Amino acid sequence: MSENRVLHDLLCFDLYSLSRLVTSLYRPVLEPHGVTYPQYLVLTVLTRLGTCSIGDIGRATRLDHGTLTPLLRRMADRGLLTLDRSAADARSVTVSLTSEGEALGPVLHEARCHLGESLGMTEQEVRRLQTTLHQLTDRLDPAK
Amino acid sequence: MSENRVLHDLLCFDLYSLSRLVTSLYRPVLEPHGVTYPQYLVLTVLTRLGTCSIGDIGRATRLDHGTLTPLLRRMADRGLLTLDRSAADARSVTVSLTSEGEALGPVLHEARCHLGESLGMTEQEVRRLQTTLHQLTDRLDPAK
DNA sequence: CGAAATTATCTTGTGTGCAAGATATTTGTG
DNA sequence: CACAAATATCTTGCACACAAGATAATTTCG
Numbered sequence: 528m529s530e531n532r533v534l535h536d537l538l539c540f541d542l543y544s545l546s547r548l549v550t551s552l553y554r555p556v557l558e559p560h561g562v563t564y565p566q567y568l569v570l571t572v573l574t575r576l577g578t579c580s581i582g583d584i585g586r587a588t589r590l591d592h593g594t595l596t597p598l599l600r601r602m603a604d605r606g607l608l609t610l611d612r613s614a615a616d617a618r619s620v621t622v623s624l625t626s627e628g629e630a631l632g633p634v635l636h637e638a639r640c641h642l643g644e645s646l647g648m649t650e651q652e653v654r655r656l657q658t659t660l661h662q663l664t665d666r667l668d669p670a671k
Numbered sequence: 672m673s674e675n676r677v678l679h680d681l682l683c684f685d686l687y688s689l690s691r692l693v694t695s696l697y698r699p700v701l702e703p704h705g706v707t708y709p710q711y712l713v714l715t716v717l718t719r720l721g722t723c724s725i726g727d728i729g730r731a732t733r734l735d736h737g738t739l740t741p742l743l744r745r746m747a748d749r750g751l752l753t754l755d756r757s758a759a760d761a762r763s764v765t766v767s768l769t770s771e772g773e774a775l776g777p778v779l780h781e782a783r784c785h786l787g788e789s790l791g792m793t794e795q796e797v798r799r800l801q802t803t804l805h806q807l808t809d810r811l812d813p814a815k
Numbered sequence: 816c817g818a819a820a821t822t823a824t825c826t827t828g829t830g831t832g833c834a835a836g837a838t839a840t841t842t843g844t845g
Numbered sequence: 846c847a848c849a850a851a852t853a854t855c856t857t858g859c860a861c862a863c864a865a866g867a868t869a870a871t872t873t874c875g
Contacts (some may be wrong), residue, residue, distance in 0.1 A: 817850095817874100818847105818870090818873105818874095818875095819874085820870070820871105820872080820873075820874095821866085821870100821871080821872070821873085822869100822870080822872085823868100823869085823870080823871095824868085824869085825866105825867080825868075826865100826867070826868095827865085827866085827867100828846080828863105828864090828865090829862105829863090830861105830862085831860105831861080831863105832849095832859105832860085832861080832862105833858105833860095833861105834857100834858090834859090835856100835857085835858090835871090836855105836856085836857085837854105837855080837856075838853100838854085838855075838856095839852100839853085839854085839855095840852080840853080840854100841851080841852075841853095842850080842851070842852085843848100843849090843851090844847100844849085844850095
């Protein structure tokens, strides 16, 4: 029986379904290090931006404060990063990678390669898909 | 500052981000009727398949039993569907739309059109994107 | 037929996501 | 300089997602 095709004419479901599938492919690489997929995104942001605020991470990941607050606290408890009130602006919280967090760099790279190999697409095909997704994101995002 | 582009070279993030964005566009249409996006998918499956089992809905939506059990219970409490042990196989639970659930048909249609109009893509462009997403889904899905 | 394997669902526990309201700090204005 | 508006984060509440283990019914096979 192929009731697993019932919804595949809905673009929204294709995105929703593939996104969850891709997340699940990251899990076996990240879980041994006690890191989840959204936490992987946060680590990547911190690696690229360096020390920054919670707000910066929210803009980069498009995640809500209500999502990030407990997520960052768990990562801090695990020793991957530190959370400190900014001296310059006491409203803002400064997020910094610890050496333990920085040590995960190779894991981030491995996770990314692991997926890249599974895709079975050429660089060019990937880029074309990304262009399409970016166009849609820009067009649909009300906050832009 | 455009730290909102920090992660946009990651295909996984493009999918993750756009999927959440699309879900958020369904919300204003569905919420007035007390329905969430995953519940919208379940209603669509039931409309198309008719009465079926929880397992059938899981295969169609690719959602886990641990997700579906409480989700379906909430929908049953709300009067949108009924859950009954199958007479033929007492392990199986039969899910059926109530008349109240069926009455949401136009809402499902409206939600879908609402997104379609926002896309700003031709039918052909949408179909090409879906073809790409289906290929990726089939290639990456270990359970296929 | 009866025990083992399979199937379908349920339960528990952890971690997101997001809306809405609360708190604290800083900035802009007169 | 007081004070309203804006900014940054926190808290609460609800609804997913999924892994892992438990339960119950059905099939399969010797």
